[in-house]
Amino acid sequence: xxxxxxxxxxxxxxxxxxxxxxxxxxxxxxxxxxxxxxxxxxxxxxxxxxxxxxxxxxxxxxxxxxxxxxxxxxxxxxxxxxxxxxxxxxxxxxxxxxxxxxxxxxxxxxxxxxxxxxxxxxxxxxxxxxxxxxxxxxxxxxxxxxxxxxxxxxxxxxxxxxxxxxxxxxxxxxxxxxxxxxxxxxxxxxxxxxxxxxxxxxxxxxxxxxxxxxxxxxxxxxxxxxxxxxxxxxxxxxxxxxxxxxxxxxxxxxxxxxxxxxxxxxxxxxxxxxxxxxxxxxxxxxxxxxxxxxxxxxxxxxxxxxxxxxxxxxxxxxxxxxxxxxxxxxxxxxxxxxxxxxxxxxxxxxxxxxxxxxxxxxxxxxxxxxxxxxxxxxxxx
Amino acid sequence: xxxxxxxxxxxxxxxxxxxxxxxxxxxxxxxxxxxxxxxxxxxxxxxxxxxxxxxxxxxxxxxxxxxxxxxxxxxxxxxxxxxxxxxxxxxxxxxxxxxxxxxxxxxxxxxxxxxxxxxxxxxxxxxxxxxxxxxxxxxxxxxxxxxxxxxxxxxxxxxxxxxxxxxxxxxxxxxxxxxxxxxxxxxxxxxxxxxxxxxxxxxxxxxxxxxxxxxxxxxxxxxxxxxxxxxxxxxxxxxxxxxxxxxxxxxxxxxxxxxxxxxxxxxxxxxxxxxxxxxxxxxxxxxxxxxxxxxxxxxxxxxxxxxxxxxxxxxxxxxxxxxxxxxxxxxxxxxxxxxxxxxxxxxxxxxxxxxxxxxxxxxxxxxxxxxxxxxxxxxxx
Numbered sequence: 184x185x186x187x188x189x190x191x192x193x194x195x196x197x198x199x200x201x202x203x204x205x206x207x208x209x210x211x212x213x214x215x216x217x218x219x220x221x222x223x224x225x226x227x228x229x230x231x232x233x234x235x236x237x238x239x240x241x242x243x244x245x246x247x248x249x250x251x252x253x254x255x256x257x258x259x260x261x262x263x264x265x266x267x268x269x270x271x272x273x274x275x276x277x278x279x280x281x282x283x284x285x286x287x288x289x290x291x292x293x294x295x296x297x298x299x300x301x302x303x304x305x306x307x308x309x310x311x312x313x314x315x316x317x318x319x320x321x322x323x324x325x326x327x328x329x330x331x332x333x334x335x336x337x338x339x340x341x342x343x344x345x346x347x348x349x350x351x352x353x354x355x356x357x358x359x360x361x362x363x364x365x366x367x368x369x370x371x372x373x374x375x376x377x378x379x380x381x382x383x384x385x386x387x388x389x390x391x392x393x394x395x396x397x398x399x400x401x402x403x404x405x406x407x408x409x410x411x412x413x414x415x416x417x418x419x420x421x422x423x424x425x426x427x428x429x430x431x432x433x434x435x436x437x438x439x440x441x442x443x444x445x446x447x448x449x450x451x452x453x454x455x456x457x458x459x460x461x462x463x464x465x466x467x468x469x470x471x472x473x474x475x476x477x478x479x480x481x482x483x484x485x486x487x488x489x490x491x492x493x494x495x496x497x498x499x500x501x502x503x504x505x506x507x508x509x510x511x512x513x514x515x516x517x518x519x520x521x522x523x524x525x526x527x528x529x530x531x532x533x534x535x536x537x538x539x540x541x542x543x544x545x546x547x548x549x550x551x552x553x554x555x556x557x558x559x560x561x562x563x564x
Numbered sequence: 565x566x567x568x569x570x571x572x573x574x575x576x577x578x579x580x581x582x583x584x585x586x587x588x589x590x591x592x593x594x595x596x597x598x599x600x601x602x603x604x605x606x607x608x609x610x611x612x613x614x615x616x617x618x619x620x621x622x623x624x625x626x627x628x629x630x631x632x633x634x635x636x637x638x639x640x641x642x643x644x645x646x647x648x649x650x651x652x653x654x655x656x657x658x659x660x661x662x663x664x665x666x667x668x669x670x671x672x673x674x675x676x677x678x679x680x681x682x683x684x685x686x687x688x689x690x691x692x693x694x695x696x697x698x699x700x701x702x703x704x705x706x707x708x709x710x711x712x713x714x715x716x717x718x719x720x721x722x723x724x725x726x727x728x729x730x731x732x733x734x735x736x737x738x739x740x741x742x743x744x745x746x747x748x749x750x751x752x753x754x755x756x757x758x759x760x761x762x763x764x765x766x767x768x769x770x771x772x773x774x775x776x777x778x779x780x781x782x783x784x785x786x787x788x789x790x791x792x793x794x795x796x797x798x799x800x801x802x803x804x805x806x807x808x809x810x811x812x813x814x815x816x817x818x819x820x821x822x823x824x825x826x827x828x829x830x831x832x833x834x835x836x837x838x839x840x841x842x843x844x845x846x847x848x849x850x851x852x853x854x855x856x857x858x859x860x861x862x863x864x865x866x867x868x869x870x871x872x873x874x875x876x877x878x879x880x881x882x883x884x885x886x887x888x889x890x891x892x893x894x895x896x897x898x899x900x901x902x903x904x905x906x907x908x909x910x911x912x913x914x915x916x917x918x919x920x921x922x923x924x925x926x927x928x929x930x931x932x933x934x935x936x937x938x939x940x941x942x943x944x945x
Contacts, residue, residue, distance in 0.1 A: 263848070263875065266844055266845070266848050266875060269844045270841055270844050270845075270878075273837060273840050273841045273844070274841070275837065287876060294838075294880060294881040294882070294883075295838070295841060295878075295879070295880050295881075296878075296879040296880075297841075297845065297876065297877070297878050297879075298876045298877040298878075298879075299845075299875065299876040300874070300875055300876045456654060456656065457675075457676070459654050460651055460654050460655070460676060460678075463647055463650045463651050463654070464647070464651075464678065464680075467644070467647050493681070494644065494647065494680060494681055495668060495678065495679045495680035495681045496678070496679040497651075497676075497677075497678050497679075498676070498677040498678075498679075499675060499676050499677075500675040500676075501675070502675075
């Protein structure tokens with residue numbers, strides 16, 4: 184139908200594998216943008232590798248696949264990312280070819296043929312190799328646990344620095360912390376080797392879901408690198424990089440209380456169930472928090488309640504283990520509590536408190552490396 | 565905590581079973597309404613049964629469960645449906661009780677307690693037992709196939725009668741038909757026994773998904789009943805009833821052509837794949853239809869294409885079986901074709917056509933009881 188030069192061609196062995204590689208890079212492709220090239224996906228091939236890059240200019244994901252296909256002569260093209268990925272996803276299993284010409288590509292697979300207009304490959308913002316100050320090797324599970332703090336980051340527009348997960352390190356300990364000024368989540372992970380101390384690496388919290396999902400597939404150690412402007416994660420096949428948020432992160436260590444009058448253990452699944460039920464009644468009255476009463480007589484227990492003037496009342500009792508301290512009432516945002524308890528994946532959680540107006544701290548039992556803090560809501564009654 | 569009269573109490577043996585029964589009635593509970601009682605769910609219990617009713621006054625679903633729980637003295641209450649169902653869904657497995665007082669119910673399950681305000685039970689629109697003209701027994705699979713035509717009904721506001729699946733019957737054949745004036749879907753099913761002829765039973769197409777999902781769980785024959793105003797489906801545990809749409813349904817038989825110059829067989833999954841791929845390019849240019857060219861030389865085939873001026877071209881070839889007739893070009897709405905092919909659950913579909921401006925008919929190969937019709941789009945080129 185159309186004559187193309189033999190050399191300007193990519194042969195793909197496995198449409199499904201190619202679709203999977205594309206789908207890894209797609210999250211970085213811009214959805215809404217005034218710069219059309221950023222809606223494109225950049226595909227390069229040579230005799231050994233296929234390299235797929237998606238980027239919205241802030242974030243960049245590059246996937247390098249060996250053995251998935253090849254081109255005799257190195258070639259590169261940029262096409263609209265979503266459309267290309269949608270087509271490839273729906274191709275029948277097996278081989279296909281991509282012929283390149285100056286203004287389009289022709290994708291041929293068995294009885295399907297797609298002639299797609301390309302975008303200028305030289306306009307694509309492939310990020311150069313920035314020199315990085317620090318490069319660390321880390322187990323993927325540990326890094327995912329650290330970036331798990333991202334749920335506590337702010338989403339409002341008041342303080343951009345709080346949109347980040349703050350990364351700092353000293354000795355052989357890497358610290359991740361995120362806060363929205365009402366709650367805080369902190370995870371320390373230890374590496375095998377010591378490194379030069381650093382701080383104020385502000386990774387956008389928006390990226391943490393993407394980072395965690397990339398890490399889920401990894402078994403071997405991964406590399407993280409950063410300088411003043413950029414954070415990079417390198418796994419076997421994927422490079423994820425993102426610009427850092429600018430600014431100075433507040434010192435949060437002083438707001439974490441060190442001594443507590445009251446501590447107790449609670450079964451995580453049990454309190455999540457109780458909170459979710461009470462929250463149904465609270466939400467019907469647009470109440471954002473539940474009330475708590477520590478009961479130390481008999482079996483120590485936590486009474487959780489919400490009263491919706493229009494709808495009724497909900498009361499739940501949760502038995503506590505290892506209760507120490509005194510009985511008092513307090514109120515905490517139900518959303519914050521559920522976020523915190525759902526993020527912790529342990530069986531029991533240790534809760535620490537001093538009074539109804541001072542911060543509460545939550546730690547998975549037996550794991551001193553994880554800390555969540557929530558400020559209570561002032562009770563009026 | 566609160567003293568209640570012993571007799572005004574429902575004991576539920578199985579929270580999960582009760583939650584499932586509630587979830588069957590919930591689709592009929594009103595979501596947005598100016599009549600608050602319609603957001604409620606009606607629960608009745610006696611020594612043998614628990615009966616749960618949801619209704620938005622047009623549709624009513626009643627679930628009768630034996631053995632799930634009981635009340636020594638018959639009782640009934642109405643509470644906000646969504647909230648009640650959300651709470652029960654999240655209760656721990658096992659028993660719970662519902663105490664009734666004049667203005668609220670108290671639900672107690674192990675360490676949970678919910679005091680919920682009730683709505684006046686006498687205000688709830690429990691539909692009385694209307695006399696029905698016709699009552700038929702039918703296999704659930706056949707009835708689900710008939711109501712499967714609902715996808716072709718109209719959703720615009722111009723002709724309310726076309727929002728219906730039209731039911732008629734003669735001899736021992738029950739006919740279901742739905743149309744939006746651009747396409748039509750028709751299914752005939754045969755019953756074991758003959759019945760008095762009837763027509764113009766206009767079941768709201770909105771209800772068909774609900775009816776089909778209720779039928780999926782049924783193995784034994786079900787009963788359908790109707791009169792001029794109401795349609796009712798009775799299964800072992802569930803009664804579903806809906807008001808009929810008023811008006812006179814158009815006579816559609818005369819628009820279905822009886823003779824065709826061209827017929828061919830096509831593999832359903834193959835054409836769905838090809839249409840979905842071509843549609844990606846068509847949609848990028850906001851094109852609602854694809855172009856088709858019948859090719860009868862060599863292996864008979866159907867060429868499907870779309871040209872998006874901005875994005876490129878897509879071409880697909882689908883081989884045909886049993887092709888008879890002549891080669892011509894036509895254009896059809898991709899959505900209508902995909903709706904039709906996805907609804908038909910057969911391996912091969914027989915397509916019938918006369919020209920690019922007359923209706924196309926689609927039938928599952930070997931099943932003369934199902935017919936889909938789509939009007940083509942006039943080609944301008």
